Amino acid sequence: MSGLAASLGITLDEAAPPERELVDALERGLVLVEQALDRDVALTDPIADSMTRYLKDAGGKRTRPMLVMLAAQLGDGVTDAVVSAAEVVEITHLASLYHDDVMDRATLRRGVPAAQEVWGNSVAILAGDLLFARAGAVGARLGTEFAAIHAHTFERMCLGQLHETLGPQDADPVEHYIRVLADKTGSLIASAAELGALTGNADPAYRQPLRDFGERIGVAFQLVDDVLDLSSSPETGKVAGTDLRAGVITLPLLRLRAAAESDADAAALLADIERKGDDFPDAVARLREHAATVDTLAEAERWRDGAHEALTALPVGPVRDALDAFAASLVTRTR
Numbered sequence: 001m002s003g004l005a006a007s008l009g010i011t012l013d014e015a016a017p018p019e020r021e022l023v024d025a026l027e028r029g030l031v032l033v034e035q036a037l038d039r040d041v042a043l044t045d046p047i048a049d050s051m052t053r054y055l056k057d058a059g060g061k062r063t064r065p066m067l068v069m070l071a072a073q074l075g076d077g078v079t080d081a082v083v084s085a086a087e088v089v090e091i092t093h094l095a096s097l098y099h100d101d102v103m104d105r106a107t108l109r110r111g112v113p114a115a116q117e118v119w120g121n122s123v124a125i126l127a128g129d130l131l132f133a134r135a136g137a138v139g140a141r142l143g144t145e146f147a148a149i150h151a152h153t154f155e156r157m158c159l160g161q162l163h164e165t166l167g168p169q170d171a172d173p174v175e176h177y178i179r180v181l182a183d184k185t186g187s188l189i190a191s192a193a194e195l196g197a198l199t200g201n202a203d204p205a206y207r208q209p210l211r212d213f214g215e216r217i218g219v220a221f222q223l224v225d226d227v228l229d230l231s232s233s234p235e236t237g238k239v240a241g242t243d244l245r246a247g248v249i250t251l252p253l254l255r256l257r258a259a260a261e262s263d264a265d266a267a268a269l270l271a272d273i274e275r276k277g278d279d280f281p282d283a284v285a286r287l288r289e290h291a292a293t294v295d296t297l298a299e300a301e302r303w304r305d306g307a308h309e310a311l312t313a314l315p316v317g318p319v320r321d322a323l324d325a326f327a328a329s330l331v332t333r334t335r
Contacts, residue, residue: 029065096128190218266290
């Protein structure tokens with residue numbers, strides 16, 4: 001997994017023994033997590049089993065399990081409890097994708113048709129519910145504190161989706177949007193970091209800095225996703241502007257709307273995007289180069305800088321360096 005080392009800012013040919021040991025431990029842990037997912041996502045009902053396995057088998061970066069195990073390196077490292085924690089976080093993430101795709105009317109996920117495109121909305125929602133139930137069952141084995149953190153995270157994810165659905169009401173649209181990202185995306189990544197420290201028996205003083213780190217990179221991660229939507233992805237088959245065409249609100253769009261209030265060129269571009277006519281691909285390309293998108297990337301960098309600042313409360317060493325590089329890799333990724 002040379003890609004794993006690269007995401008942690010480690011060049012294996014030049015790595016010192018502690019860094020190489022860190023990469024080896026994470027690689028072994030990811031194998032164990034994948035085996036646990038194969039076991040615990042399985043259901044005895046063959047139809048339900050095919051549905052709940054669908055997105056897991058489509059692949060994924062396993063970013064959240066990786067963060068669980070990386071945070072655990074501040075304590076006992078990858079233990080059975082840490083593997084279970086990583087599994088719970090990933091199952092929760094998978095479950096949320098089924099629901100998100102229904103609400104966003106997405107047609108593709110991880111290069112395959114979204115679940116509701118295969119089975120319909122009701123079945124896709126039920127598949128997500130089954131996965132949430134399974135995540136709870138696995139998490140229950142890890143104690144009441146773990147279960148409480150996981151339940152609070154689930155609550156925040158639901159509130160984020162609710163607030164996204166209702167819209168900003170009287171709130172500032174950008175502030176509302178960032179809050180939605182913190183709840184929908186940041187909360188689970190924050191939980192991954194904290195649960196890694198909890199199940200890895202790390203110093204309790206590290207947990208709040210890790211939560212802050214995770215939430216901030218979660219927001220940065222989603223802001224970068226907003227920008228990536230403006231480019232096509234051969235790996236997933238996603239067409240540039242897929243979210244915009246589906247009516248999904250993104251920060252570049254919000255920034256463009258603000259600019260359109262006083263800028264005729266921005267207003268013309270906004271009209272082209274919202275019309276979704278034959279010139280829509282050209283309008284997406286223009287937005288990709290617009291100051292609204294440049295500002296979105298700058299906002300992502302600010303959240304990434306905040307994540308870096310949170311890490312100063314952790315001990316200097318390979319784990320902290322790897323966490324910092326991990327955050328950087330999420331912001332600089334191209335897919």
